[in-house]
Amino acid sequence: MTLVDRWMSTIRTRTVAFMAIIMAVAITAISCSSSGTTATTTPGIAPEMVVDYIHTVLEADRTAYTKHVVNRSKTLEGKSKEDGVLTIEATEGWQQADGIPLPAQMFRLGSEIANEAGFFTYNLISPWYINDSHAPKGEFEEVAIETMIETGEPVKDYQEIGGQSYFSAMYPDVAVAEACVSCHNTHPVHLERYPDKTFVMDEVMGGIVINIPLEGA
Numbered sequence: 001m002t003l004v005d006r007w008m009s010t011i012r013t014r015t016v017a018f019m020a021i022i023m024a025v026a027i028t029a030i031s032c033s034s035s036g037t038t039a040t041t042t043p044g045i046a047p048e049m050v051v052d053y054i055h056t057v058l059e060a061d062r063t064a065y066t067k068h069v070v071n072r073s074k075t076l077e078g079k080s081k082e083d084g085v086l087t088i089e090a091t092e093g094w095q096q097a098d099g100i101p102l103p104a105q106m107f108r109l110g111s112e113i114a115n116e117a118g119f120f121t122y123n124l125i126s127p128w129y130i131n132d133s134h135a136p137k138g139e140f141e142e143v144a145i146e147t148m149i150e151t152g153e154p155v156k157d158y159q160e161i162g163g164q165s166y167f168s169a170m171y172p173d174v175a176v177a178e179a180c181v182s183c184h185n186t187h188p189v190h191l192e193r194y195p196d197k198t199f200v201m202d203e204v205m206g207g208i209v210i211n212i213p214l215e216g217a
């Protein structure tokens with residue numbers, strides 16, 4: 001072997017070793033980042049569907065509470081119910097009267113606990129609100145409630161509050177029972193604030209709003 005041959009052979013060996021190191025680093029880099037790559041390519045659930053899921057649960061719980069608890073009570077806001085079997089009263093003043101909350105109050109009590117968890121928020125709102133915390137707030141709610149009352153259809157949109165982006169949805173809350181209409185129409189706060197507003201059956205009385213914060217937005 002000539003001096004030149006030996007010199008070439010050393011370079012080849014070093015090049016192969018160098019290439020091997022590069023390959024090893026590259027493979028490590030790929031395998032380390034593969035979990036990140038998987039996360040971004042895993043199919044997510046569209047926010048439009050997430051709000052539908054949440055709404056289904058909220059509606060189901062409210063209906064179940066109305067049907068299987070409130071409707072079985074012997075008294076609803078001072079009036080006796082013929083089909084009642086439980087010696088309790090469902091009343092707005094449930095805390096003072098040792099009664100049980102009305103469905104809308106039960107819904108609000110649940111939302112106050114859930115909203116504290118900080119994942120997403122939900123609320124019951126209406127332009128004809130009895131409770132001040134149910135007033136439509138912000139541009140999305142003020143615009144969406146008008147559209148929803150007109151069309152009777154849910155409204156979904158993106159909105160920004162204090163630099164944070166949200167996907168928000170509003171679902172109609174309809175007068176499905178005579179009790180909805182009669183209780184609201186004769187409520188002292190309703191009579192004082194909205195003397196010209198008389199709810200009728202199947203009317204949209206308000207809306208359920210759900211806000212999901214969007215990550216990295």
Ligand code: HEC
Pocket residue numbers: 076077092102104105108124125126128129130131132134173174175176177179180181183184205206207
């Ligand atoms: C016995 C009386 C009573 C009945 C029946 C009743 N509500 Fe209410 N509703 C109330 C009261 C009181 C509030 C305020 C509750 C609170 O303080 O959070 C309320 C709140 C609401 C709100 C939020 C806006 C507001 O007024 O504060 C909507 C929307 C609503 N009710 C719709 C309905 C629908 C729809 C039904 C029937 C499925 C119904 N209500 C049945 C008494 C009643």
